Amino acid sequence: MSGHGADTAPAGPLRRIMRGRDPGEEHRAATPLELLFDLTFVVAVSQAAAQLHHALAEGHVGPGLAAYAAVFFAIWWAWMNFTWFASAYDTDDVPYRLLTLLQMAGVLVLASGVAAVFEDYDFTVVVVGYVIMRAAQISQWLRAAVEHPDGRGAALRYAAGIAVVQIGWIARLWTPDAWAWTTFLVLVLAELAVPAWAEYRGSPTTWHPAHIAERYGLFTIIVLGEVILGSLAAVRTAVAGHGLSAPVFLIAVGGLLLVFALWWLYFTGSEAELTTLRTALAWGYGHYAVYAALAAIGAGLETALDATEHHGHLSTRGAGLAVAVPVAIALLTLAALHRLTATGTVGHALVVVAGATVVLALGFGAPAVGLGGAVLGMGLAVSATLAAGLVAGLVAGRRLRAVGR
Structure with missing residues (x-):
């Protein structure tokens, strides 16, 4: 594509022509604006995890998980769309920065509406925040269509697809309750279809494979940081109430082990090469489960701490x-993504399945071993899964080198 090497030619002191960036650009890293943008999503993720914690503590497991899945989709999808566009068209000029500011405002509006979804299934404020973000995103795609002729077809399809689906989200606010979740799932599928339709119908956007992989990794760290922050607050509350008991201490240690081992497992695949559009889309879509699960671990740890202090209505097994x-x-999910990109835990699926089975068994067995013992055991199980994967990878590497000789 002729626009690949154009990058961002200057058109003035405050504005640059929005051309497709070079997907082979060396040393392409996340910008300070992207990192600032991510921080607004910390607020949204925190709100979603906090509300899930409250729902679980009150014993509202089914409704709480449904609300969490819906809200987290809006958070993740808005972030992913911004990241994808930025990878191809980040000019970092004044218009781009101001539209990014508008998207950040939309994230904060969305975050302020999370509680209403959990309490009353009222998506009004969430949709308002989503409209703000998506309107700004449409403006970015239209600008790309005007200033980057080679990518005009894909940019216009993105703008049109986003606009049509956004109208659907607004119309859904007046949908009868009986159709609420059916329409939600239909619109989710429509959202997921837009990138594939826009990219495959013509010239694809000039997204940068290494930049995309790095951005997902950075957001993983942010989500894990939120888990640590929420868990620390819960530990402090428990200690302030009844002192540092053995179960609280074990949950704290086990939670830290879980965060560290999952971080390590994730970044055994940090060298992922998203060489094709299909791989990039599958990698990106799979991160919904990764991010939602990681944030939910924080809510689960807080719920377990509540249960040790006999707060809330969830049973010991439920908390486990x-x-x-x-x-x-x-x-x-990480095992599947690493297999997709031939990195990390690839080739060691049985090890990961065994680790997941032990973790689930500890959750079911929480009444027998205690919540502290169960969570600590989970941390050790994931750590053992990591260690087994690393050893297996080392052995496989030595065999390949031996054959090469």
């Missing part, structure tokens, strides 16, 4: 599973 289920989902 509140940690175990998202950990297992994170493990299995």
Whole structure:
């Protein structure tokens, strides 16, 4: 594509022509604006995890998980769309920065409406925030269509697809309750279809494979940081109430082990090469489960701490599973993504499945071993899964080198 090497030619001191960036650009890293943008999503993720924690503590497991899945989709999808566009068309000029500011405002509006979704299934404020973000995104795509002729077809399809689906989200606010979740799922599928339709119908956008992979990794760290922050606050509350008990201490240690081991597991695939559009889309879509599961681990740890202090209405087994289920989902999803990109835990699926099985067994067995013992055991199980994967990878590498000789 002729626009690949154009990058961002200056058109004035405050504005640059928005041309497709070079997908082979060396040393392409996240910009300070992208990192600032991510921080607004910390607020949204925090709100979603906090509300899930409250729902689980009150025993509203089914409704809480449904609301969490819906809200987290809006958060993740808005972030992913911005990231994809920025990878191809980040000019970092004044118009681009101001539209990014508008998207950041939309994220904060969305975050302020999260509680209403959990309490009353009222998506009004969430949709308002979403409209703000998507309107700014449409403006960015239209600008790309005007200033980058080679990518005009894809840019216009993105703008049109986003606009049509956004109208659907607004119309859904007046949908009868009986159709609420059906229409939600239809619109989710429509959202997911827009990138594939826009990219495959003509010249694809000039997204940067290494930049995309780095951005997903950075957001993973942000989500894990939120888990640590929320868990620390819960530990402090428990200690302030009844002192540092053994279960609280074990949950704190086990939670830290979980975060560190999952971080390590994720970044065994940090060298992922998103060489094709299909791989990039599958990698990106799979991160919904990764991010949602990681954030839910924080909510689960807080729920487990509540249960040790006899707060809330969830049983000991329920509190154990509140940690175990998202950990297992994170493990299995990471294994699938690493297999997709031939990195990380690829070739060691049985090890990961065994680790996930042990984690789930500990969740079910929480009444027998205690919540502290269960969570600590989960941390050790994930750590053992990591260690087994690293050793297996080392052995496989030595065999390949031996054959090469």
